[in-house]
Amino acid sequence: MSAITRRSLVIAGGTVLAAPALAQNADWPSKEIRLIVSVAPGGGADLVARQVARVIAQDTGGTVVVRNIVGGSGLTGMAEMASSPPDGYTLSLVNIGSLLVLPHIMQVPFSWDDLAFLGGISQNYYGVAVAANSPWQTFGDMIATGKTRRITYACATIMNGVALVQAGNQSGARFRLVNTQTDAEAITQTVGGFVDIAMTSSTVLLPMLQSQRLKLLAVTPARWPNMPDIPTVKEAGYNGETVVPLGFACPAGVPAPIRARFEAAILKAARDPATVEMLTRTINMPKPMTGAEFRHALFSQAPTIEAMLAEAGMKRR
Amino acid sequence: MEQLLHGFAVVMTPANLFFCLVGTLLGTIVGIIPGLGPLTTIAILLPVTYKLDVTSALIMLSGIYYGVAYGGTATSVLLRIPGEASSVVTCIDGYAMARKGRAGAALTIAAVGSFVAGTVGTIGISYLSPPLAELVFAFGPAEYAALMLAGLAAVTYFSSGSLLKSLLMAAFGLVLGCVGKDPMTLEPRLTFGLTGLLDGIELPALAIGLFGLSEILLLARRSQSSLKMIAPPRSLLGFLPNREETRRSVAPVARGTVLGFLVGVLPGGGAVIASFLSYALEKKFAKQPEEFGRGAVEGLAGPETANNAASSGSLLPLLCMGLPANATTAVLLNAFILHGVAPGPAMMTQQPEIFWGLIASMYVGNVMLLVLNLPLIGLMIRILDVPRAYLGPIILLFCMIGVYSSVGDASGVLIAVVFGFVGYYLRQHGFNLGMLILAFVLGPILERSVRQALNISDGEFGVFVASPISITLLCLAAAILLLGLWPRRPVVNTEDD
Numbered sequence: 001m002s003a004i005t006r007r008s009l010v011i012a013g014g015t016v017l018a019a020p021a022l023a024q025n026a027d028w029p030s031k032e033i034r035l036i037v038s039v040a041p042g043g044g045a046d047l048v049a050r051q052v053a054r055v056i057a058q059d060t061g062g063t064v065v066v067r068n069i070v071g072g073s074g075l076t077g078m079a080e081m082a083s084s085p086p087d088g089y090t091l092s093l094v095n096i097g098s099l100l101v102l103p104h105i106m107q108v109p110f111s112w113d114d115l116a117f118l119g120g121i122s123q124n125y126y127g128v129a130v131a132a133n134s135p136w137q138t139f140g141d142m143i144a145t146g147k148t149r150r151i152t153y154a155c156a157t158i159m160n161g162v163a164l165v166q167a168g169n170q171s172g173a174r175f176r177l178v179n180t181q182t183d184a185e186a187i188t189q190t191v192g193g194f195v196d197i198a199m200t201s202s203t204v205l206l207p208m209l210q211s212q213r214l215k216l217l218a219v220t221p222a223r224w225p226n227m228p229d230i231p232t233v234k235e236a237g238y239n240g241e242t243v244v245p246l247g248f249a250c251p252a253g254v255p256a257p258i259r260a261r262f263e264a265a266i267l268k269a270a271r272d273p274a275t276v277e278m279l280t281r282t283i284n285m286p287k288p289m290t291g292a293e294f295r296h297a298l299f300s301q302a303p304t305i306e307a308m309l310a311e312a313g314m315k316r317r
Numbered sequence: 318m319e320q321l322l323h324g325f326a327v328v329m330t331p332a333n334l335f336f337c338l339v340g341t342l343l344g345t346i347v348g349i350i351p352g353l354g355p356l357t358t359i360a361i362l363l364p365v366t367y368k369l370d371v372t373s374a375l376i377m378l379s380g381i382y383y384g385v386a387y388g389g390t391a392t393s394v395l396l397r398i399p400g401e402a403s404s405v406v407t408c409i410d411g412y413a414m415a416r417k418g419r420a421g422a423a424l425t426i427a428a429v430g431s432f433v434a435g436t437v438g439t440i441g442i443s444y445l446s447p448p449l450a451e452l453v454f455a456f457g458p459a460e461y462a463a464l465m466l467a468g469l470a471a472v473t474y475f476s477s478g479s480l481l482k483s484l485l486m487a488a489f490g491l492v493l494g495c496v497g498k499d500p501m502t503l504e505p506r507l508t509f510g511l512t513g514l515l516d517g518i519e520l521p522a523l524a525i526g527l528f529g530l531s532e533i534l535l536l537a538r539r540s541q542s543s544l545k546m547i548a549p550p551r552s553l554l555g556f557l558p559n560r561e562e563t564r565r566s567v568a569p570v571a572r573g574t575v576l577g578f579l580v581g582v583l584p585g586g587g588a589v590i591a592s593f594l595s596y597a598l599e600k601k602f603a604k605q606p607e608e609f610g611r612g613a614v615e616g617l618a619g620p621e622t623a624n625n626a627a628s629s630g631s632l633l634p635l636l637c638m639g640l641p642a643n644a645t646t647a648v649l650l651n652a653f654i655l656h657g658v659a660p661g662p663a664m665m666t667q668q669p670e671i672f673w674g675l676i677a678s679m680y681v682g683n684v685m686l687l688v689l690n691l692p693l694i695g696l697m698i699r700i701l702d703v704p705r706a707y708l709g710p711i712i713l714l715f716c717m718i719g720v721y722s723s724v725g726d727a728s729g730v731l732i733a734v735v736f737g738f739v740g741y742y743l744r745q746h747g748f749n750l751g752m753l754i755l756a757f758v759l760g761p762i763l764e765r766s767v768r769q770a771l772n773i774s775d776g777e778f779g780v781f782v783a784s785p786i787s788i789t790l791l792c793l794a795a796a797i798l799l800l801g802l803w804p805r806r807p808v809v810n811t812e813d814d
Contacts, residue, residue, distance in 0.1 A: 040725060042360025042648035050364065071726035072512035073498060079512065105503050152773050178772050179501050181765060184584060184640045194457030195773060203654060207639020207661035282654055314502045
């Protein structure tokens with residue numbers, strides 16, 4: 001064997017490794033596909049994932065098993081997916097915190113480049129909610145107060161506050177994050193008058209809004225279908241938006257034809273009437289996204305969140 | 318009252334009665350199996366209920382939730398393995414009663430106490446909802462911090478034997494509670510770089526390790542004869558408590574019901590804390606506190622009632638305000654919303670048949686649970702006849718399945734195993750494990766509340782004495798601490814080993 005051939009073999013190494021996977025495409029899937037979900041069963045995201053699992057199974061004629069790997073703040077499940085063989089038998093619901101927040105706080109065993117984004121299903125609606133007896137009637141009232149004193153906002157997930165922080169940066173209003181363990185805790189502290197704002201998703205705000213213990217100053221990223229009169233943060237005059245999309249990813253090395261089939265199945269699941277009905281009932285926004293659109297929706301937020309963490313003194317790396 | 322009667326009319330259809338029975342039966346079974354909790358069960362069954370009538374679905378899912386509190390007792394009493402974290406305290410005196418041949422009596426008292434708690438709790442939800450729900454909003458971070466301090470001060474009542482050893486255990490529990498992400502900055506603490514520890518040590522893994530696995534290790538080292546388990550009487554009603562035991566459980570059941578219900582109403586309180594506080598309370602009230610740890614009826618009746626009252630209590634903020642008090646009620650809230658019902662005052666006025674139907678089903682469900690559980694007692698105490706050599710591995714298997722399913726991660730199983738050995742060592746040396754669990758549960762809530770309060774006040778410590786509630790609770794904490802330390806009774810070693 002000549003030296004040249006040997007070298008070209010080495011160069012071709014990457015392709016050679018992918019070849020068996022490509023050869024298998026014809027009979028893929030020949031075994032069970034794992035869909036990793038890094039939240040506990042029963043919640044909204046878990047139910048969406050199960051819906052997607054059903055559509056992928058129908059579409060490919062294979063079996064899809066949903067595995068709830070909780071723990072490690074979602075990191076365990078994501079790391080399990082990222083380190084799986086790129087053979088098209090593992091994908092996961094994307095845990096946004098482990099891509100946008102945790103890498104700035106601790107060592108995370110994967111990066112954006114290790115993942116192939118497959119598409120999105122929906123987005124959460126968020127609300128800027130204050131106690132019903134608050135003197136503020138509009139988002140602008142609140143911002144005006146924020147220029148004279150510090151305004152506290154409670155939420156269980158740091159990403160919720162992006163719209164507020166952006167509005168604050170533009171207007172000079174000062175905000176202070178109060179981390180709570182659950183969304184319910186953020187809501188009780190707001191109704192009780194201990195913090196100024198609860199910045200949480202529509203589903204958890206709904207009961208207290210219906211019973212008029214809380215009122216909405218603004219919503220994000222779009223108007224809620226059940227409360228069409230409340231303007232978005234942007235409509236209120238501030239360029240702020242909290243975008244938390246729900247979508248899926250697999251290891252980057254998965255052969256393109258298999259990725260394409262996942263992508264098609266996810267878009268199909270996103271448009272499936274059963275999915276849309278479930279999302280509508282829980283007041284989530286159906287938002288079918290391709291893999292590229294989903295990645296962009298996440299990646300474009302990275303600088304804002306990094307700045308927020310730095311501002312709060314939480315950024316370590 | 319009229320509305321409640323209307324609710325009973327809704328429940329008394331064959332379909333709704335059937336789903337109430339299915340829910341409570343499933344709850345009992347899930348409660349009996351160590352570690353396997355209501356959260357997983359409700360989540361698995363949720364999609365199945367889509368096709369059901371809304372009221373039937375919610376009746377069944379809620380039945381699982383409050384049924385679990387009944388089942389958790391059995392393994393604690395018979396095997397010293399907590400079926401649920403809220404039955405950890407029962408391992409102490411419940412198991413001691415079983416060793417004296419009073420297993421049947423212990424289980425009957427627990428079942429009747431649970432029934433009283435469940436029923437009184439439901440009455441509380443029916444008639445006291447609006448004022449009690451307001452209590453939830455009166456508690457901000459500073460008030461919680463004061464409440465947790467009062468709870469921690471109560472640990473001094475737990476101490477049996479050496480006070481130093483007890484405080485050591487409380488300190489150990491606080492340290493274990495610090496493991497995981499910092500509640501404010503998310504920075505990992507004491508995780509040794511392990512992702513599995515990022516969310517902290519899970520209570521089911523810790524409780525099953527310390528109590529369950531350590532018991533199996535102790536069993537393995539003992540000879541069959543040294544165990545001294547006295548089999549309960551075999552006659553038809555021989556498992557019933559005698560007159561003395563009945564008399565002694567009346568007051569603890571009453572106190573446990575009120576205490577548990579109030580603790581349950583507060584978010585973040587819950588059944589575990591309620592059971593521990595009830596134990597401390599009963600020990601303080603007891604005529605013979607030295608009997609605690611050696612099979613005191615009060616030490617079983619109080620906590621087993623309090624944990625049920627707390628699970629009823631935590632349904633109040635969910636039903637009346639749409640606020641989940643814990644992870645399980647959060648899944649229940651999701652189930653409500655998926656079925657197109659947003660719990661809260663709006664539900665009471667707009668969908669009264671669902672609200673009152675559900676309340677009525679809880680009265681019916683508690684009767685069903687009592688009827689289900691009493692005959693089961695005669696059956697379950699026969700577990701004691703199984704030779705321990707065979708029982709050990711089976712318990713081990715259930716513990717592992719339970720921890721895995723409740724934590725959802727293999728790291729939980731490893732944590733349980735590690736604490737099995739830790740628990741074995743600590744028990745051999747006479748340390749009080751109950752103290753450790755209490756500190757472990759209270760510590761993180763205390764830390765989070767203090768830091769939230771300081772975050773809101775911008776570092777101003779005056780926030781802790783800004784409201785009458787927190788001042789009262791702080792005084793209470795100081796009083797409990799002083800009273801607990803002052804008149805030390807003659808030291809008696811009440812460790813059960």
